Amino acid sequence: MSTSKARWAAVTGHALFWPVVALIALLVANTIYRPGFLSVEMKDGHLYGSLIDILRLAAPLILVGMGMTLVIATGGIDLSVGSMCAISGAIACLHISGQPDQNALGGVLVALALGVGLSLVLGAWNGALVSIIGIQPIIATLILMVAGRGLAQLITEGQIITINSEPYKAVGVGYLLTLPLAIFIAAGVALLVAAVTRRTALGMIIESVGGNAEASRLAGIRSGRITFLVYVISAVCAGIAGFMVTANVSSADGNAAGLWIELDAILAVVIGGTSLAGGRFSLGGTILGALLIQTLTTTVYAMNISPQTALLFKAVVVIIVCLVQAPAFRAKFARRRPAAPAAPIAADQPKEQVPA
């Protein structure tokens, strides 16, 4: 009896319990509103359905979230990922638009390589500002967040570059083995990041730097290199997300591509149980957070919530999830229940709160 109680407590106390509950609640609400919501059907060898859409649309956010998780685990933050999306998407589309045959696979691969290469350079820029020069991460990455949009505009010459390339389009809306290709890309990158951090000692060292930078330095960790590395990883993840975002619409818009994705990514990381103060991180949690956010967005559209109230609706759900997840908030409620013996002091508690 008590063991099952303890097991239940372990489940509800888990950092990801409430995000999972929220995700399930959203799915249930959708199903009630629209009974066909959960159904997935096969058409022309492709699977279709709202669930598949959620996975596909969440893919860029998952990608950006992977890099963001590592950056946040070191105690930093990367605000420039949205601009990175725009830049890598823009350079890729620019290259493709200049090809005589936009459908040639070779040209598309070069375009992707260009995008990733540029992301590497920009990530190194961020990493150098933070780890070598020692600028606070929020300021260092703010530079590219703002200037990066300008850079993207420069690449597209202020226009929206429209392309007509089937191979490139596939990155966003293509199918592989009945499922959208984007899902495989996101899953592949997530697995790669997980392997690099957890199969090597990188994950632990990132957590150590984020948990206590000075102690890590005195233990002989080259924290500068680690910090540099996570910003590069973050930039590359954002760059790949940029391909998806632009491929979805077969065009590169320096202003709109990846707009505000950094905020969604930070939110996904936090919902996933990684502290903004750095330290322990959970890649699985971030994926869950990204799925929750995308489900929320889909719900807003599916339920025909008017655009004026959509953001408010999203905000309310996010606040609720964050609150029930916060240990301080939960502790407050956990204390309320068995507080019977505390009654006498509780009665004059408000009086004591008055500043002396």
Added chain:
Amino acid sequence: MSGRQPVLTMTAISKSFPGVRALDGVDFRLFPGEVHALMGENGAGKSTLIKVLTGVYAHDAGSIDLAGQQVSFTGPMQAAAAGVSTVYQEVNLCANLSVAENIFIGREPRTLGAIRWGEMRRRARDLLTKLDLHIDVTQLLGTYSLAVQQMVAIARAIDIQARVLILDEPTSSLDATEVEQLFRIMRQLRDEGIAIIFVTHFLDQVYGIADRITVLRNGRLVGEYPIAELPQLALVEKMIGKELDVLESLDEQSKRDVRAIEAGTPFLQADELGRKGSVAPFSLTIHSGEVVGLAGLLGSGRTEVARLLFGADRADHGRIAVDGKPTALRTPIAAIGYDIAFCSENRRTEGLVGELSVRENIILAMQAARGWLRPIPRRRQDELVDKYVKALSIRPADPEIPVRNLSGGNQQKVLLARWLITEPRLLILDEPTRGIDVGAKAEIQKLVVQLSDGGMAVLFISAELEEVLRLSHKIAVMRDRQLVTELANDDTVDADRVMQTIASGTRHEGPEKA
């Protein structure tokens, strides 16, 4: 005292953490106008009892009665409002706020919400003057020494009209005069009728100030005694629950011939090494198998010497040689490359990574040296960790719990284990026994002897002279950020002589430095 009513009665308090039964049916009584020492080894449950009392933890069972009322605080703020104030071992004020702000934070004198700064500063000054502390209250707290910060914390606590004042290891960072100053304040408060709970590891201090003693062991109450009925040796036995002969046996250990050790090339040779604003140029040699003690008051530059030798700070003067070869120890990584290890005195801020597990903290330095691309195989990790958890009897013996859940002494052992697995040739120990109990202290001292017998060089820094004298082959004395003299620890050297050197700074006969 028997005729009076206790101000505080804790009855049958129990508290468990996952895997640990921290308190098991503990009773505790506190009378007004007494200094009550709460004694026990690390992990005995002292801190837990105090945290239960102040509402940091909710207790699982038992009751707390404060001045005739059942209470169950939900946090230190509420406890303080009811008259139970705490000064913790590790100063937990804000270094980036001014002294006055720290004293009045959360209860600033206000007019319509606006803070009356002038009054706040004046009251802060008055309060500190009462404690004989004359400092600028508008300066940032972080610019003052730890000792001053501690006094500020006490000033804050007593200004909250406390009925019960809890001092948790308040003296571990204070020097002798500051301790005396603190005791004067404690007596003054006691005579005003305040009940003081005093937690410390310094036995002499207990007998210098306490009226009664409560002893805990392994989360259980051993007993409550008037001070006169419990001589020091009996107290130690009650705390550790066994006869204490480890320390005595250490003394009898014949010191090896220093001359034999000092022959040959020194492992490390610092020549006029120094850093502006930190420590004046000093020269020091350390041989393999030698324990060099670094004595001196708090703030005399002991830690600064250690940090220069480890490359934690960069020297701007002098040379350093390892194995006779000149080298530059500019970073900790460079020093680690020469098999030098450094256990900082600030375990929490410069030593351990609190949220990482015991296992991860132990392997951290070794992993860092290998680089992240070559992870230590999990089997090897478990072997190493298991070996040192056993060898140093780290409690609880679960390597997967976060290290911040361990008591101070066990955290110290984890930090030691981190460096021991790297098999260093020079181990720098900065206050390794501060704030830990007699049992763990004896274990660590014994370990130092064993390691140096095995050929490891040790630089041993401690404020406790007896400890330095017991372990060292050679003692370097620091004073006012200068290394004033070096004494071979032979029969002519005793605590008095070292004390004199510290006090006067005169260079006694011995290997003079040019």
